[in-house]
Each structure stands twice: as C-alpha cells, then as structure tokens.
Amino acid sequence: MPSMPGLPRSQGEAAEAALEPDVTESSHSNAQGHVEGTPGASGTHGRTPMPSDKHTPLPLIRIAMGLYESQVLRAGIELRLFEHLAAGPATAAELEKACGLHPTLSGDFLNALVAMDLLERDGSHYEMPARTAAHLDPRSPGYIGGALAFMQRQYPVWSDVTGNLRSGKALIDDLPGDIFMSGPYRTQQSTRGFAEGMDGLVTLFDGPLAQSFRWEQVTSFTDLGGCRGRLALKLAAAYPNLRAVVFDLPPLRPLFDELLQSAATDEPDEAGGAGLRSRVTFHAGDFFADPLPETQVYLLGHILHDWKPDKRRLLVERAFEHLPPGGSLLVYDSMIDGTPEVDRLNYLRSLHMRMIAGSSEYTIADGIRQLRDAGFTVEDPVALNEGTTLLVGNKPG
Ligand SMILES: C[S@@+](CC[C@H](N)C(=O)[O-])C[C@H]1O[C@@H](n2cnc3c(N)ncnc32)[C@H](O)[C@@H]1O
Structure with missing residues (x-):
C-alpha cells in the first residue's frame, strides 16, 4: 500500500489501518468513549452463536492480534494500573485519574483487560484477581513486571523477521565487536536497562x-x-x-x-x-x-x-x-x-x-x-x- 501523503511509510500505514472499520463500529460509544451496554454480567446479548467450524480461523486471528494484547499489558504496567488496583477495586473514572488515562480510550482498555482475564469487573468497579496480583502487584514476591518489560523492549528485533529469514543475518553481524560491549553496554543508561532486565x-x-x-x-x-x-x-x-x-x-x-x-x-x-x-x-x-x-x-x-x-x-x-x-x-x-x-x-x-x-x-x-x-x-x-x-x-x- 502507498504511504499516506506527508507521513513516513510506517505512520502512513498506521493511519490507513486506523481508517479501516473498527471492531466496535456497530457499538455506540458515549461521550467518555465507554461502549454502551458493554458485555459484562449480561454476556453476549443473546447473539446467535456461530455455527461450529472445525477449521475456525480464530487461532490465527489471535496470533495476528497478539501484539495488541501484549501492548495493552505493557500499558497497564507502564501506567501503574496494577499497582493502583492492588489497593482495591476502582471505577474507570478513579483509574483515569490515578493513572492518567484519557477517558476516550480508558473504557475499551479496561474492558480488554477484563476480557483477557487479567482484571475482573463488578458493576462499575474493576478489580485485580489474586492470580493477576501474584505476578503484577509490584509488592508481590512473584512480581514479574521487570521480566515482561524486558521482553517487550525486544520487539524491535522482530520488526523484519521476513528480512532476517531471507538474509540469515543477525544484529551482531553489523556490530563492530562483542554483542555485549557494542550492544547493551555501549552507554551507562543502556547497561542499566539490560541489567534491570536480567534482574527481572x-x-x-x-x-x-x-x-x-x-x-x-x-x-x-x-x-x-x-x-x-x-x-x-x-x-x-x-x-x-x-x-x-x-x-x-x-x-x-x-x-x-x-x-x-x-x-x-x-x-x-x-x-x-x-x-x-x-x-x-x-x-x-x-x-x-x-x-x-x-x-x-x-x-x-x-x-x-x-x-x-x-x-x-x-x-x-x-x-x-x-x-x-x-x-x-x-x-x-x-x-x-x-x-x-x-x-x-x-x-x-x-x-x-x-x-x-x-x-x-x-x-x-x-x-x-x-x-x-x-x-x-x-x-x-x-x-x-x-x-x-x-x-x-x-x-x-
Ligand atoms: C544473557 S545474560 C545472563 C545473565 C544472568 N546469568 C541470567 O541468568 O539472567 C549474559 C551475561 O553474560 C555476561 N558476559 C558476556 N560476555 C562475558 C564475558 N566474556 N565474560 C564474562 N561475562 C560475560 C554479560 O555481561 C551478561 O551479564
């Protein structure tokens, strides 16, 4: 696809993708961007189930959308959402204030986390179940936020797998020396980032x-x-x-x-x-x-x-x-x-x-x-x- 005029290719593609029909297009959003009648206790609103298809493409769609889930989790960590929920259940408005979330996006963000089984929703309150707190509450001995953040910082390595698969090249091939000294240990800041990743x-x-x-x-x-x-x-x-x-x-x-x-x-x-x-x-x-x-x-x-x-x-x-x-x-x-x-x-x-x-x-x-x-x-x-x-x-x- 050609780039959007005036934008570098990647941004142009992002903008084009954003113009494609949205999955919530047929839902009605209120002024705060919270989808009205969001399924919660009310389930699927009586939608007729799809006929069962033993060759359903759903696993492929899940894989293709894996990045969305991953980035929602990443945002939750970066915005300290789980830290705030560790103190107790909170409404969307309370979380918007505590985490600096924009109300236009917060509803879908929080409901996506519920759908991903990381949060639970009881009426207007979101809460963090014990299974999530065990690994995402920074005070928990099993906290793995540092490890997840390190994995997510590696995404640029995966930006052109097709190219790598064709060329067989590794990052080290273009570095002047040792993978560590000319990679993460180039600067004090990147050395710290790497060490914190290993800690995680x-x-x-x-x-x-x-x-x-x-x-x-x-x-x-x-x-x-x-x-x-x-x-x-x-x-x-x-x-x-x-x-x-x-x-x-x-x-x-x-x-x-x-x-x-x-x-x-x-x-x-x-x-x-x-x-x-x-x-x-x-x-x-x-x-x-x-x-x-x-x-x-x-x-x-x-x-x-x-x-x-x-x-x-x-x-x-x-x-x-x-x-x-x-x-x-x-x-x-x-x-x-x-x-x-x-x-x-x-x-x-x-x-x-x-x-x-x-x-x-x-x-x-x-x-x-x-x-x-x-x-x-x-x-x-x-x-x-x-x-x-x-x-x-x-x-x-
Ligand atoms: C992938 S990290 C593993 C860190 C840790 N052992 C762990 O389990 O997470 C590799 C470590 O090897 C160290 N290392 C690399 N080359 C080394 C060398 N030539 N001599 C000593 N340590 C080296 C790096 O500095 C880094 O801390």
Whole structure:
C-alpha cells in the first residue's frame, strides 16, 4: 500500500489501518468513549452463536492480534494500573485519574483487560484477581513486571523477521565487536536497562533454583556471567553457608555495588553466618580468557545460548578444568524439550537469539551431551519453570 501523503511509510500505514472499520463500529460509544451496554454480567446479548467450524480461523486471528494484547499489558504496567488496583477495586473514572488515562480510550482498555482475564469487573468497579496480583502487584514476591518489560523492549528485533529469514543475518553481524560491549553496554543508561532486565528475568525461576540443588552442602559458588548479582544475592540470602562470586564484565561492577548496598546489611544473618555484604563479591573478567575464581560450583545461567557451539564448548571445558574434583557446574537455559507448550516458547526464543547473536537455544539432549563431552556426569534435568531447564554436571571426585 502507498504511504499516506506527508507521513513516513510506517505512520502512513498506521493511519490507513486506523481508517479501516473498527471492531466496535456497530457499538455506540458515549461521550467518555465507554461502549454502551458493554458485555459484562449480561454476556453476549443473546447473539446467535456461530455455527461450529472445525477449521475456525480464530487461532490465527489471535496470533495476528497478539501484539495488541501484549501492548495493552505493557500499558497497564507502564501506567501503574496494577499497582493502583492492588489497593482495591476502582471505577474507570478513579483509574483515569490515578493513572492518567484519557477517558476516550480508558473504557475499551479496561474492558480488554477484563476480557483477557487479567482484571475482573463488578458493576462499575474493576478489580485485580489474586492470580493477576501474584505476578503484577509490584509488592508481590512473584512480581514479574521487570521480566515482561524486558521482553517487550525486544520487539524491535522482530520488526523484519521476513528480512532476517531471507538474509540469515543477525544484529551482531553489523556490530563492530562483542554483542555485549557494542550492544547493551555501549552507554551507562543502556547497561542499566539490560541489567534491570536480567534482574527481572531471574525472578521467573530464582525460587525453584534455590530448591533444585544441594546448596546447603556447599560453601562457595561463582555465577559466571551473573550480571549485577541479583541471583547470587538471592541464593546467598537463602543459604547463609554460601559465599558467592559474581563474575562478569567490568561495566557491571557499579551496578553490582549499587544492588549490594540496597539489598544487604552487614548484620550477621540468623544462622550466625557473615552478613551478606561480606559474602557476595564481584569479580570483573572475561570468562573466555581470564582465570576463573576457585569455587565448588559454577553457574552458567542464560549464557550458553548467547554463543555459537565452539564458544559454548570452551566455556563448559573451562568450567570443568577450574572446578575441584566433586565440584558441580549448573547450566540453565530455555532448552528445547520436545513438549509443545515448552517448545512453542523456546523455538521463538531460539529464533530471537539467532536474530540477535547468531546463536540459539539447544535441546536438553545436546546440553547433556555437551556437559558429558567435557567430562561431567549429568543428573536428571530439572524444569525450573515452563520454559527453563536446569542441568547439573558433576566433576568426578
Ligand atoms: C544473557 S545474560 C545472563 C545473565 C544472568 N546469568 C541470567 O541468568 O539472567 C549474559 C551475561 O553474560 C555476561 N558476559 C558476556 N560476555 C562475558 C564475558 N566474556 N565474560 C564474562 N561475562 C560475560 C554479560 O555481561 C551478561 O551479564
């Protein structure tokens, strides 16, 4: 389609799309933009159901409209809607005031969130059910707003998948150097954005990880590529027997220091161990080239998927070489596991890694093989959440 005159192509297309008949065209909106007679308790207003069609296009339409849902969720987080609803039910007018929503759009926005099952509506009041609050109320221990925001910031990578599929190119191909140093660590601000994203992502599985290894039996571990240390701090806080080293590139050090100051006190912890601040340290280095800290356990979390197979092999071999006999290497990634619900997420994640770094996710079998090839004996894989698998390799004693 030609662009709208006077507008760049993308804006022109957006404007043209906006002129197409709207799904609510036949509904009547009141002055506030709230659709009159919005289905709520009254259901479908007696619409005759469509004849059942075993080849319904609905799944395709849902996929094509996935971006709309995603952006509505994103707006809810950015406008702090869920935070406000955590205080209790509220009317549309109250939410408009609290979140700065324009009344023209707020009705459809809030009702879409109800239809998406994220909110509930009782008469004129919107409320957040416990299933939503568990993950979107910032005060909840299961809050994942940071992880969702990070995923949503990745959308530009997906802006020309067709082009990527034709060219086979990754973002890294046009960067002057390392994917991290010439990517997110270019500026202090983007370094912070990346580190906060990683903070968010680890909240998706830090609880299960704390339960999935014999942490109480070891005294030291090193999180290789541990970013600014969110996970190391969490594990060390849960296990007073642990001393942790976060090993990462130099730009992360100030952000580690900042997090350590905010998260830890120097008080001895309950078990009488040393305070968190003295048990968790940062070691700046390059895990491909520099000596690795002496430790009983190395963690490679969301690291192998960043690199092509030769570099993955090098990292696993280096971990084996630096561990003492009886030491363990823990690896977690979004491994392909052959089940549709996991692979639906993880093939997309794999495509994402290919389009960024020319790397990929890998199957659980390949992960196990890689650890065994380096000399590890490998325990049964553990699911840390819907898409993340943990492998534990032990160096023979
Ligand atoms: C995808 S993030 C994973 C962060 C964290 N482990 C997690 O599970 O979310 C990859 C991390 O590897 C670090 N990294 C990349 N290249 C590195 C290198 N050569 N040496 C040490 N760390 C590196 C990055 O700075 C980043 O923190």
